[in-house]
Amino acid sequence: MIDQENKENIGSLYRDVWDQFKKHKGALFGGVVFLTIIIAVILGPFLWPFEANAIDIRSRNQGPSFIHPFGTDQLGRDTLARMLAGGRTSIAVGLCAMVLTIFLGTFIGVTAGFYKRLDGPLMRLTDLFLSLPLLPLLLVMMLLFREPLSSAYGPERGMFILIVFAIGITSWMPTARIVRADVLALKEREFVLAAIASGSSNSLVVRRHILPNVLSAILVSATLAIANGIITESALSFLGLGFPPDFPTWGRLLNDAVDYLQQYPERVFWPGLLISLTVLSVSYLGDGLRDALDPRMRKR
Amino acid sequence: MITFILRRLLIAIPTLVVISLVVFLLLNLAPNDPMAQVPLTVPPEVKQKMREALGLGQPIHVQFLKWLIQFFWIEPQVFIDYLFNTTFSEGKQRIISWQTRSPVMDIVVQRLPQTLWVVGMSYVVGILIALPIGLYSAYKQYSIFDNVGTFVSMIGYSVPPFFSGVFVIVIFSVQLGWLPSIYDTTHSVVDWETFKFQIKQMIMPVMVLALQTTAQINRFMRSASLDNLNQDYVRTARAKGLTEWTILTVHVLRNSMIPVVTVIAINVPYIFGGALITEQVFKVNGIGHQLIGAIYANDLPTVQTITFMFAFLIVSFNLIADIIYGLLDPRIRYD
Numbered sequence: 001m002i003d004q005e006n007k008e009n010i011g012s013l014y015r016d017v018w019d020q021f022k023k024h025k026g027a028l029f030g031g032v033v034f035l036t037i038i039i040a041v042i043l044g045p046f047l048w049p050f051e052a053n054a055i056d057i058r059s060r061n062q063g064p065s066f067i068h069p070f071g072t073d074q075l076g077r078d079t080l081a082r083m084l085a086g087g088r089t090s091i092a093v094g095l096c097a098m099v100l101t102i103f104l105g106t107f108i109g110v111t112a113g114f115y116k117r118l119d120g121p122l123m124r125l126t127d128l129f130l131s132l133p134l135l136p137l138l139l140v141m142m143l144l145f146r147e148p149l150s151s152a153y154g155p156e157r158g159m160f161i162l163i164v165f166a167i168g169i170t171s172w173m174p175t176a177r178i179v180r181a182d183v184l185a186l187k188e189r190e191f192v193l194a195a196i197a198s199g200s201s202n203s204l205v206v207r208r209h210i211l212p213n214v215l216s217a218i219l220v221s222a223t224l225a226i227a228n229g230i231i232t233e234s235a236l237s238f239l240g241l242g243f244p245p246d247f248p249t250w251g252r253l254l255n256d257a258v259d260y261l262q263q264y265p266e267r268v269f270w271p272g273l274l275i276s277l278t279v280l281s282v283s284y285l286g287d288g289l290r291d292a293l294d295p296r297m298r299k300r
Numbered sequence: 301m302i303t304f305i306l307r308r309l310l311i312a313i314p315t316l317v318v319i320s321l322v323v324f325l326l327l328n329l330a331p332n333d334p335m336a337q338v339p340l341t342v343p344p345e346v347k348q349k350m351r352e353a354l355g356l357g358q359p360i361h362v363q364f365l366k367w368l369i370q371f372f373w374i375e376p377q378v379f380i381d382y383l384f385n386t387t388f389s390e391g392k393q394r395i396i397s398w399q400t401r402s403p404v405m406d407i408v409v410q411r412l413p414q415t416l417w418v419v420g421m422s423y424v425v426g427i428l429i430a431l432p433i434g435l436y437s438a439y440k441q442y443s444i445f446d447n448v449g450t451f452v453s454m455i456g457y458s459v460p461p462f463f464s465g466v467f468v469i470v471i472f473s474v475q476l477g478w479l480p481s482i483y484d485t486t487h488s489v490v491d492w493e494t495f496k497f498q499i500k501q502m503i504m505p506v507m508v509l510a511l512q513t514t515a516q517i518n519r520f521m522r523s524a525s526l527d528n529l530n531q532d533y534v535r536t537a538r539a540k541g542l543t544e545w546t547i548l549t550v551h552v553l554r555n556s557m558i559p560v561v562t563v564i565a566i567n568v569p570y571i572f573g574g575a576l577i578t579e580q581v582f583k584v585n586g587i588g589h590q591l592i593g594a595i596y597a598n599d600l601p602t603v604q605t606i607t608f609m610f611a612f613l614i615v616s617f618n619l620i621a622d623i624i625y626g627l628l629d630p631r632i633r634y635d
Binding site (some may be wrong): 127128131132133134135136137139140141143144227231234235238239240241251254257258261262265268269271272273275276279280283284 | 322455457475577607
């Protein structure tokens with residue numbers, strides 16, 4: 001009986017959030033664009049007849065045509081195919097880095113908020129990480145751990161692990177701070193006190209009562225983390241310290257196109273536009289989610 | 301106020317030491333070998349001697365201590381010598397770049413003016429654009445102006461500098477041919493013509509960096525002004541019959557600046573991080589360019605020094621922001 005009631009409540013909560021989310025036109029649009037890009041990069045390489053790395057030297061440096069809608073590069077590789085393959089990597093890096101960032105941030109935030117004794121040390125650690133010069137350190141990490149990881153896991157997978165890991169451990173701090181603040185406030189609420197008083201174990205309290213209530217903060221951080229992941233990966237690839245040269249990602253393609261800036265300026269356009277569009281759509285998505293999940297914003 | 305500043309200083313010093321340790325350990329425990337480029341024909345004894353000459357033979361804590369002394373004791377002495385023509389640093393070992401065999405700081409001093417010109421100018425331009433836009437967006441909340449401002453900020457956040465930079469190069473250098481795409485650092489301003497050229501070559505990097513600054517500061521300014529516009533004192537000011545202009549500039553602007561000034565101070569070091577990429581795009585021969593060159597060349601002392609200088613900037617500007625906040629807002633000084 002109680003379960004039945006709960007279910008209805010949960011259903012209506014999510015419907016409520018969805019109703020709110022729909023009102024935010026930018027967020028809806030961002031969500032649609034982001035989903036379209038994800039579906040395109042997942043299905044695209046199966047449907048599009050050209051391989052991303054298939055060299056066809058006779059049709060090199062072509063402009064847009066019916067066969068190659070985005071043209072071809074200096075080795076005759078189809079730009080659209082490379083865009084799709086590059087997007088797969090860029091978005092995969094963004095999503096994996098987001099999962100790691102959110103996991104680390106939530107773990108540290110909940111631990112610091114819930115256990116008073118760990119609060120001080122963990123927050124000092126967060127402050128310390130926030131004071132690190134992140135971009136230079138990321139570049140240094142790329143430089144130093146590229147070779148060992150490449151030899152251990154292969155050049156592409158090794159680089160993927162390294163980039164995801166490097167982005168993850170350098171961007172969890174804002175999430176941790178937000179989650180900690182929410183947990184500190186929740187810990188004083190009656191339902192949490194009641195759960196503790198009724199003898200629930202700490203892990204049960206966290207899982208059943210704390211985590212569902214910080215979910216909205218985590219979701220908003222997650223969208224920011226995806227955007228951050230995609231931009232950082234592109235920046236590293238653009239500086240030549242990301243994926244190996246023959247492995248397309250959007251940042252890498254942009255970097256390659258810069259070499260031909262004088263002859264074929266249109267080539268920088270597509271990768272740059274896709275990076276910007278993806279990040280913009282994810283940002284709007286996050287904006288809408290924040291408004292929809294925060295009941296205090298509803299009144300307006 | 302003095303105790304407040306002292307307390308902040310005391311927190312900053314251990315932070316700096318730990319950061320320097322992190323930077324040092326990351327570079328020194330990493331599995332790479334500066335001798336990797338030396339030919340295999342060189343016998344191992346000679347290689348060992350070369351290692352020792354680079355200061356690599358000693359235990360890690362001795363290396364760390366020596367580096368700290370070089371950075372915090374010897375290099376400032378060199379600077380004092382340069383200023384006052386004294387001889388404190390004579391015969392002392394400075395931090396030497398493996399790439400150029402000259403002191404790292406000498407190269408940093410050569411490179412720094414370019415970075416400061418471009419970065420500093422873009423920061424000032426960005427703030428000057430952002431403040432009025434943010435204030436007016438808040439004043440006319442949800443108007444067309446506000447929505448356009450929000451959209452431009454979103455663009456500033458989402459379009460990375462390596463795309464916006466390349467994009468303006470394509471338009472203004474390649475297609476229109478109005479502006480040079482490469483920043484010429486040897487150019488010196490002597491007369492009107494060279495001054496015009498200097499302005500021309502600075503426009504693009506400055507505007508690309510300023511877009512990022514504007515996007516951020518604009519948002520902060522808008523939300524800070526929104527908070528203040530709903531305060532009672534604004535209503536009182538209106539009731540007194542002050543003009544809207546006076547209310548906005550005297551009352552709202554000054555009170556909204558309190559949080560915004562700290563954000564401006566905190567963001568100064570991060571703009572150097574953004575400059576890293578912008579310098580690469582426009583080939584500005586600055587400090588970020590030097591760092592990336594050193595990273596490619598495996599030049600650990602240079603990488604270490606510049607990375608730590610960035611960290612130093614971040615910590616000191618956080619400190620400055622704290623102090624400014626304490627000075628501007630008496631409620632913050634909890635002592």
